[in-house]
Amino acid sequence: MNILSLLFCIIFFGKNYESLAKTPENTVQQCYGFCDLMLNHNNTYEEEWNATETRIKTLQDQIAEIEKELEKSKPNTNRFSKIGTRYFQIVDYHYTNWFSASESCRELGGQLAVIQNEEELNAINAQLDENSAYWLDINDLAYEGQYVSWTSGKRPSYLKWFYDRPGTNSDIEDCVLLSKKAMWDQICTRNAYYICQSDVVEW
Known part of the structure; x- marks a missing residue:
């Protein structure tokens, strides 16, 4: 193997090694970014879900009150x-x-x-x-x-x-x-x- 070929191998290996060495770090960073994004989405969905549940509960309470009033207004057909x-x-x-x-x-x-x-x-x-x-x-x-x-x-x-x-x-x-x-x-x-x-x- 001549000196030129040896130099080429060293440069090639060095570049690939540098790339491999950085891959785990980049992967972790990318994962952290993805996880942060997912967590933010989950928090948003959770807030929306809680708000929706609150609205549903309010509507259910209103319906219950309306039903009570309707029940009161029903005539007693035994008397009227x-x-x-x-x-x-x-x-x-x-x-x-x-x-x-x-x-x-x-x-x-x-x-x-x-x-x-x-x-x-x-x-x-x-x-x-x-x-x-x-x-x-x-x-x-x-x-x-x-x-x-x-x-x-x-x-x-x-x-x-x-x-x-x-x-x-x-x-x-x-x-x-x-x-x-x-x-x-x-x-x-x-x-x-x-x-x-x-x-x-x-x-």
Whole structure:
């Protein structure tokens, strides 16, 4: 082997040796970089997952609350019957004043009725004895001449007075009842039957 060939072998081996010597270090460095990248991705995914779980838990809680409210709003069909689009009980077995009637509807889980429109009035009237009177939730006890639902404090969306009502004694005839297919203002201590509705309209 001449000197030129020997020199070539030394240079070649030296370069390969240098490359081999550096390979483990580079491999470790590359691994560390890859591992760091993977860890960062894992942390990001974990944060996103935790946030998603939190949102799911919040939605589940909201759904549970909605279901509770819906359960409360379901009418007790053992006590109320569907008339038109809503549920009512026509109490024609208990003759009493307005205040007692209001309390009795509360005990049933509802309130005295507030009729919403003419269609509902007609549907209810079809179930009533025309010779009887039935208390509603409406009165002007708070302000004379301002008839409101006692339970909600709001003005009724629909009133249909008998032709000469409110009457001339309207300052003492504060409570409203349904008779002869229309509404009358009467003294609240008068005895009458009453109509309860299942849905309670709060303030």
